Amino acid sequence: MIEKILVTGRLFDVMQSLLASKLDKELRFLSEDRVSESDLKWADAFVSFRPTANFQFENIKWVHSLGAGVDSFLNNRAWKRDVILSRTICSFGQKISEYCLSYILRDLQLHEVFQKLKESKVIKTFEPLAISTQKIVVFGTGSIGQEVARHFRFFGAQVMGVSLSGLQKDPFNQVVPIHKVSGSLQDANWVINTLPLTLKTNKLFTCDLFKHLNKACFINVGRGASVDEYSLLTALDNKNLRLAVLDVLENEPLAHDSPLWERPEIIITPHISAITSPEEAVNCFLDTLKNVDQERFPLINQVEIDKGY
Structure with missing residues (x-):
């Protein structure tokens, strides 16, 4: 008691x-x-x-x-x-799902493209993409990862889960163990990290993992220290990634001299995806x-x- x-x-x-x-x-x-x-x-x-x-x-x-x-x-x-x-x-799973959804829709619905056209007073048609066309790989199949998968499966996306064990769980289309994930990344449109920080997930996202991606987008709502920031920048340079949305960072607040600030392909939010x-x-x-x-x-x-x- x-x-x-x-x-x-x-x-x-x-x-x-x-x-x-x-x-x-x-x-x-x-x-x-x-x-x-x-x-x-x-x-x-x-x-x-x-x-x-x-x-x-x-x-x-x-x-x-x-x-x-x-x-x-x-x-x-x-x-x-x-x-x-x-x-x-x-409600962390719900909040994080909505956070991820907002940035994925921002990209697929071409918000930035149309805003720039407006600023130039130009009307030009581009066709947005549907979420159902996307393959989303979610690292972490716990309560938060499952809720993220549930939301995107509702819109018809193919959602693959990644965990240490590879144990199959609903609502993922498939779950693979981390040590076998490389073969599933080449056609991924989005990679979402929801993993906790442990000895096994510390610096998990390095060049060795990012190199398997092809112009994918990365969202980190797990822990900042799971990502090697130099490897993230390298992945952007090499076009393995075309966009990174970072709600968590290894050091918060981010230092003023961090190169992450300077990259237009990186969106930074102040750890607000699930307050x-x-x-x-x-x-x-x-x-x-x-x-x-x-x-x-x-x-x-x-x-x-x-x-x-």
């Missing part, structure tokens, strides 16, 4: 107002810079987007991430095996707390520590 809950991170004050009088627990709501060693020793549950700089397990039994990604909790840290780690699962709303964060937290207290293990959103997701 969880009794003492420490909530920190950017939503701590909003969560305090939303959780008022909803829990018969001891709660502390603190900004990250105010979390002390004594606070960590006091708590048996830690709730945040990431660990604080002074994070130690102390007496903590359960850590809950307010985001979908948990790499900040697991990387460079020996996880205490009796501590449960859970993550927020809400956790306060209401979703609270609802997922409350549902998970109830399941932890009732020992309903494994939790639907419980992280497998060895896998990293």
Whole structure:
């Protein structure tokens, strides 16, 4: 039974107002810079987007991430095996699907072409492409990847999934293991990365992978460190890629002197494809707390520590 809950991170004050009088627990709501060693020793549950700089397990039994990604909790840290780690699962799949859809439609419906023609006061006809003509390769076949596949299958696209295991899953037309993906990339129109960051996915997207593409488009809504940025630029130079949409970057915010800024074929957004709303964060937290207290293990959103997701 969880009794003492420490909530920190950017939503701590909003969560305090939303959780008022909803829990018969001891709660502390603190900004990250105010979390002390004594606070960590006091708590048996830690709730945040990431660990604080002074994070130690102390007496903590359960850590809950307010985001979908948990790499900040697991990387460079020996996880205490009796501590449960859970993550927020809400409408991320829906939001990320809409984000990807917006950029794919922007491209297929020739928005940029027609805008430039308007600026030149020229009327000229070009035929847009339908989503049903596209082959979309989605790296990651978890809840988010499945939702992305479901949306694009609805429009008639051929959607291939890529995972470590290659286990077949609906709604993908087909799933292949990562080590066999090269033969499936030559005719891909779009590659979408939804993978979490683990030791196996760190710098997964390199020249060795990009070289199998032919004027494809790449969308990264997974983790920035999954992509080697030099390899991405090389792939654009070599026409393996013609467009890259990056919502996540290895270093956020992106440095002013990064060459990524200078490339017209690269679109950069500030990690907004799936923002956790306060209401979703609270609802997922409350549902998970109830399941932890009732020992309903494994939790639907419980992280497998060895896998990293």
